[in-house]
Amino acid sequence: xxxxxxxxxxxxxxxxxxxxxxxxxxxxxxxxxxxxxxxxxxxxxxxxxxxxxxxxxxxxxxxxxxxxxxxxxxxxxxxxxxxxxxxxxxxxxxxxxxxxxxxxxxxxxxxxxxxxxxxxxxxxxxxxxxxxxxxxxxxxxxxxxxxxxxxxxxxxxxxxxxxxxxxxxxxxxxxxxxxxxxxxxxxxxxxxxxxxxxxxxxxxxxxxxxxxxxxxxxxxxxxxxxxxxxxxxxxxxxxxxxxxxxxxxxxxxxxxxxxxxxxxxxxxxxxxxxxx
Amino acid sequence: xxxxxxxxxxxxxxxxxxxxxxxxxxxxxxxxxxxxxxxxxxxxxxxxxxxxxxxxxxxxxxxxxxxxxxxxxxxxxxxxxxxxxxxxxxxxxxxxxxxxxxxxx
Numbered sequence: 001x002x003x004x005x006x007x008x009x010x011x012x013x014x015x016x017x018x019x020x021x022x023x024x025x026x027x028x029x030x031x032x033x034x035x036x037x038x039x040x041x042x043x044x045x046x047x048x049x050x051x052x053x054x055x056x057x058x059x060x061x062x063x064x065x066x067x068x069x070x071x072x073x074x075x076x077x078x079x080x081x082x083x084x085x086x087x088x089x090x091x092x093x094x095x096x097x098x099x100x101x102x103x104x105x106x107x108x109x110x111x112x113x114x115x116x117x118x119x120x121x122x123x124x125x126x127x128x129x130x131x132x133x134x135x136x137x138x139x140x141x142x143x144x145x146x147x148x149x150x151x152x153x154x155x156x157x158x159x160x161x162x163x164x165x166x167x168x169x170x171x172x173x174x175x176x177x178x179x180x181x182x183x184x185x186x187x188x189x190x191x192x193x194x195x196x197x198x199x200x201x202x203x204x205x206x207x208x209x210x211x212x213x214x215x216x217x218x219x220x221x222x223x224x225x226x227x228x229x230x231x232x233x234x235x236x237x238x239x240x241x242x243x244x245x246x247x248x249x250x251x252x253x254x255x256x257x258x259x260x261x262x263x264x265x266x267x268x269x270x271x272x273x274x275x276x
Numbered sequence: 277x278x279x280x281x282x283x284x285x286x287x288x289x290x291x292x293x294x295x296x297x298x299x300x301x302x303x304x305x306x307x308x309x310x311x312x313x314x315x316x317x318x319x320x321x322x323x324x325x326x327x328x329x330x331x332x333x334x335x336x337x338x339x340x341x342x343x344x345x346x347x348x349x350x351x352x353x354x355x356x357x358x359x360x361x362x363x364x365x366x367x368x369x370x371x372x373x374x375x376x377x378x379x380x381x
Binding site: 008054071094138216217220 | 284285287288289291292295296298299302303306307309310313314317322323326327329330333334336337338340341344355356359360362363366367369370371373374375377378
């Protein structure tokens with residue numbers, strides 16, 4: 001496909017929209033960007049995933065730069081789990097080169113459906129408040145949580161499970177061009193005892209490395225189109241900035257329901273398209 | 277007890293600086309390249325600027341892992357030297373995988 005100025009501007013705009021929804025919903029823009037690039041623009045899914053991964057790197061880096069210094073990101077846990085996510089990402093990037101367009105599209109549809117259902121399930125999510133006098137151990141952490149009024153300390157439970165899910169998340173991330181936080185965060189929170197905010201911040205920190213391991217493979221294979229990636233990265237950066245500002249005012253519950261419905265429809269279209 | 281609080285805070289500051297510089301410079305390259313490509317279609321300079329921007333973007337997380345290897349070495353925290361080195365090696369492996377697929381084309 002020829003890279004025209006019109007296409008570049010279209011992708012810049014799509015990046016803004018995807019980034020804004022991603023930031024508002026805490027999902028990252030990839031889950032919206034990849035189907036748009038694939039279904040609406042007509043880019044091969046590997047090319048769409050490659051572009052999306054570069055936006056994941058940018059979002060991870062800028063979000064983590066803003067958060068670092070508040071002890072919310074658990075560096076040690078992140079670096080330990082990165083061993084698993086980067087390995088998964090390597091596997092996902094290679095798998096993407098071997099699977100057919102239809103297969104990857106169907107896998108994306110399944111993942112998107114799961115994410116939409118997860119989003120509906122967490123509509124009335126309650127924030128778990130851990131104790132304050134826990135010994136965090138080597139991988140645990142403590143941070144200042146205004147919601148529970150003081151320092152929160154936590155220990156990491158079920159590390160093998162956290163590593164395993166990080167490996168899966170890495171695979172999915174590279175193969176489908178999404179961040180993978182949507183797989184890690186619920187598990188880290190519900191099963192490994194990590195408070196939601198710390199789990200989300202640590203995951204967002206890790207996905208930069210995860211996405212880089214995948215993006216390198218796409219780049220080497222000539223699937224990363226610089227002009228389109230540049231447009232998407234800048235668009236998503238602007239969109240997330242907007243989303244974080246608008247998001248606080250918008251009704252999150254209604255938005256989640258609408259977006260989950262949209263995602264289920266898009267997932268169905270992707271699955272059907274994949275069967276041609 | 278987590279006795280690494282002070283060193284970890286220092287590493288967090290280093291990482292913050294690396295990420296800020298990385299995002300800032302890559303965005304600048306991408307933005308200038310993109311505007312340039314829109315005003316003069318097919319410009320080789322614009323394409324180069326955008327490619328450099330993307331390479332800086334990909335180098336940013338790699339740099340913060342490398343900085344962590346260095347910082348944990350200073351702290352003599354060998355477990356984390358090992359873990360962060362493995363992550364670096366995995367990224368090297370993806371470069372090798374990229375070269376393998378590149379040759380296939």
